[in-house]
Amino acid sequence: MQIKNFTVDESLKELTEHRTVVLPMACYETTINDNINGFIPLHWHEEFQFVVVIKGEAMFQINEDKIIVREGEGIFINTGCLHMAKDQKGTGCVYICLNVSPSFVLSHELYAHFVDPYIHATNIPYLRLSPKELWAYQILQSIKEISGIIKEKATYYEIDISMQLTSIWKNLIKNGVPLEYEQKEALKNERMKEMLNWIHQHYAEKILLEDIAQAGHLSRSECCRYFKRYLKKTPLSYVTDYRIQKSFILLQQSHLNVTDVAYLVGFNSTSYFIEQFKKSMKITPLAYKKMKTN
Known part of the structure; x- marks a missing residue:
């Protein structure tokens, strides 16, 4: 059975329990x-x-x-x-x-x-x-x-x-890859998770680059380097993309209009939400809502 909409917590850890009846x-x-x-x-x-x-x-x-x-x-x-x-x-x-x-x-x-x-x-x-x-x-x-x-x-x-x-x-x-242990690499991975965790907890609020950097205990420039290395995008671009992802399910709710959804996921402008949604999905939020409703 495929998981079509698996859930994750604020740190991006998947919450799906991966097990059969008796096996983990x-x-x-x-x-x-x-x-x-x-x-x-x-x-x-x-x-x-x-x-x-x-x-x-x-x-x-x-x-x-x-x-x-x-x-x-x-x-x-x-x-x-x-x-x-x-x-x-x-x-x-x-x-x-x-x-x-x-x-x-x-x-x-x-x-x-x-x-x-x-x-x-x-x-x-x-x-x-x-x-x-x-x-x-x-x-x-x-x-x-x-x-x-x-x-x-x-x-x-x-x-x-x-x-x-x-x-x-x-x-x-048996593949023969020698094992290496670098504390610096492990720390980088944890800091990236910490910044993503903070974004996923606060995406509906106003977010500044300084906020994200502080969550990872980094300077603003170092924070940008982390996001470029791991995600090939800026921290604020990731915030926008994540907000759009969070809008998908909300747009399928009949009692919420496009403006409601825009503000619920952290956009302070409906027009900007529509612009960014269309840029990402090649369709407007309203057209997406109608398609999913139908």
């Missing part, structure tokens, strides 16, 4: 264009995420990097990393998404040696999974296997899933 994991197919935003917005979660694209191609952004993932390829996204996804070139991208709690990957006795070091490695926010590499090919096949196992739910299917997860993790650590 979830596996489902995602069609990017079916999300309410038309893309998978920026978020993070404590689970590892494994993706295999089964149709089309997508652009994934993980922290500050952008990666194109094509049909048959995949990607591993480490716990706590900011990420988003957009359909690439109108291909109608569909992918299998496997989210797994790190504590479930291996037994408690093996966790400290084989899992925990990868969580804290600052040089592995993600890993490409190319079917040309044997270790990655085997991971991609296991993801598909788990997807099929969950659909069938045969007797003892939970044990079958656990066995596949063990195989996935063994193949992942």
Whole structure:
């Protein structure tokens, strides 16, 4: 089952509980264009995420990097990393998404040696999974296997899933990437989350660049450099984009008009809201409201 409108808290942490009835994991197919935003917005979660694209191609952004993932390829996204996804070139991208709690990957006795070091490695926010590499090919096949196992739910299917997860993790650590730990990189990631957290708590209010910078304990110029590095845009441009995202659901409420929505999401001018919405969505807020209502 696809999550079309997953929720996040103020820090962008996804609030969806990724688990089956008894297992701390979830596996489902995602069609990017079916999300309410038309893309998978920026978020993070404590689970590892494994993706295999089964149709089309997508652009994934993980922290500050952008990666194109094509049909048959995949990607591993480490716990706590900011990420988003957009359909690439109108291909109608569909992918299998496997989210797994790190504590479930291996037994408690093996966790400290084989899992925990990868969580804290600052040089592995993600890993490409190319079917040309044997270790990655085997991971991609296991993801598909788990997807099929969950659909069938045969007797003892939970044990079958656990066995596949063990195989996935063994193949992942066989890739041979040396682990690195840089406190400076970890701090940058946390500061970025702090600034985004502050924006998501205060987006409906008047926001100045100084406010965002202060939330990350940075100067204004350093704050701008962080946003340019991670999101390729200015802090205030991100605020505008986020306000527009928050307007989507409100515009579908019959008792709210466009002006109501504009002020509820933090715009102090209806005309500016309409201008920015049209610039982003190629449609006016009113046309969007009518389309969704119909």
